[in-house]
Amino acid sequence: MTWTATTRYGLDVAPDGLALVHDFLSTAAAGRPRQQDLLAEPAPAIEWMRGALTAWAQQWSAPVLDQVDLDALTERDLTVLRRVRDGLVDALHARHFDTDASTGGDGRGGLVDVQAALEAGFEPDGTVHFRPKGRGWKLLLGPVALEIRRAQDAGVWPRLKSCKNDRCRGVFYDRSRNNSGVWHDVHICGNAANLRASRARRRAAAQPARAR
Ligand SMILES: [Zn+2]
Known part of the structure; x- marks a missing residue:
């Protein structure tokens, strides 16, 4: 099972079904150096989505892909997927770092009015499984919505974060x-920030001396 969007950042994917959400959010252009946006063009987007939904289905041993048509994504599908993804990343970032001012705060508006559905099926032993329903972006956002809700119910949603480095x-x-991490990678983003902060402190300490 591979989660290609997340692992390209050298990160371990979130546990259980939240991995699907994590990998979806990791399709964004992020990191240093910047990785490409996997949802910018139909071909890489379809390839990523097929891999991610397959990995998700394998996790639950559910026959979710039997009747799913993953051969086409339109430009509009990609636009919706990017809008929801970026809205979620903005929401994660704002939750910890209150970045409304710096981002303009309009990203999360992309989350309103998005409605996706899932199809539920029952096994003879009472097990319930879900499969994607609809076409295009709905195939992904139904499962994504389910896994966000499951993570929220399980209390692990606050552990999914967007790097403090804007x-x-x-x-x-x-x-x-204690869920205190703020950097996607402490060596890449954390050390650089600490260096900047200590330089700023040294500059600030030097100022009064010059003013006298
Ligand atoms: Zn980072």
């Missing part, structure tokens, strides 16, 4: 005990 915004799953 120029990076890589999405990571915080496995620290």
